[in-house]
Amino acid sequence: MEKNKVILLLSGGIDSTTLLAKLKKENKEVIAISFFYEQKHAIELQYARNNAKKYNVIEHKVIQLDSQLFSGSALVNSEKQLSTYSNGENPIGQENAYVPYRNLVFLSMALSLAESSKINNIYIAFNKDDCVNFWDCKSAFLTQLNLISEHSNIQIQAPLIELTKKEVIMLSQKLEVDLNETISCYQPINDKECGKCLSCLVKSRGLNN
Ligand SMILES: [Zn+2]
Numbered sequence: 001m002e003k004n005k006v007i008l009l010l011s012g013g014i015d016s017t018t019l020l021a022k023l024k025k026e027n028k029e030v031i032a033i034s035f036f037y038e039q040k041h042a043i044e045l046q047y048a049r050n051n052a053k054k055y056n057v058i059e060h061k062v063i064q065l066d067s068q069l070f071s072g073s074a075l076v077n078s079e080k081q082l083s084t085y086s087n088g089e090n091p092i093g094q095e096n097a098y099v100p101y102r103n104l105v106f107l108s109m110a111l112s113l114a115e116s117s118k119i120n121n122i123y124i125a126f127n128k129d130d131c132v133n134f135w136d137c138k139s140a141f142l143t144q145l146n147l148i149s150e151h152s153n154i155q156i157q158a159p160l161i162e163l164t165k166k167e168v169i170m171l172s173q174k175l176e177v178d179l180n181e182t183i184s185c186y187q188p189i190n191d192k193e194c195g196k197c198l199s200c201l202v203k204s205r206g207l208n209n
Pocket of ligand 1: 184186187188193194195196197199200
């Protein structure tokens with residue numbers, strides 16, 4: 001087994017970039033994987049590429065998926081509008097940015113890669129705020145998946161899962177992550193964060209509260 005090598009799901013957002021910086025600080029050798037599924041915020045892949053390079057990952061794989069798998073999501077389907085919010089709102093429950101079983105698909109692929117490459121640890125950057133609106137970011141979801149991955153002695157870890165967005169941002173500052181080199185928006189306009197989607201709302205809450 002490749003003891004020091006880990007796989008990280010890297011999106012280009014604050015959470016996974018912070019986790020990348022944390023893993024590198026712990027001297028892990030990181031293989032990053034990102035996904036292109038015609039998401040409205042596909043610009044995130046450019047940020048993921050830049051950070052993969054900056055943090056010297058061993059390899060950065062970008063896996064392309066058929067967007068029809070995820071047509072139920074407003075994050076992918078151009079005929080569906082993403083929900084928007086004003087600052088101070090506190091949406092609870094399933095969001096229409098939810099992508100049907102995306103995290104299971106992503107993590108299944110990461111598991112295939114891990115077993116093929118003899119790597120025991122996969123990292124994903126769920127945080128406490130994600131758990132409010134997305135069932136597939138909760139620790140119960142990970143626990144169930146880890147029961148399956150036990151068969152190949154692979155662990156999926158989410159070390160930021162107990163941290164709120166604000167706490168992740170504090171950690172990012174401690175690790176000197178440049179937040180300008182991340183993007184956290186579901187529908188960037190001219191490659192800039194829209195300021196209205198759930199992701200922008202959560203980021204603004206993390207920065208300002
Ligand atoms: Zn936005």
